[in-house]
Amino acid sequence: MSAWIHADQVARSVMSSCCGRLDWTGWIVDVHDQAGCHVCSLDSTDVRMERRAA
Numbered sequence: 001m002s003a004w005i006h007a008d009q010v011a012r013s014v015m016s017s018c019c020g021r022l023d024w025t026g027w028i029v030d031v032h033d034q035a036g037c038h039v040c041s042l043d044s045t046d047v048r049m050e051r052r053a054a
Helices: 003-017
Strands: 028-032 038-043
Touching: 003 028, 003 038
Parallel strands: none
Antiparallel strands: 028 038
16 A cells, blocks of 8 residues: 555544644655655545445
């Protein structure tokens, strides 16, 4: 699984588990490998939250 896909899944999980509405603007997920090297970044505005039918 690519680091970007995993970061997106983790970000969606965190964002959906928080009670109430939070402003995620400006939040960034930075992914680093085991050696501490930067792999990728994911801006919160790039996270695609699934809309649920009412």
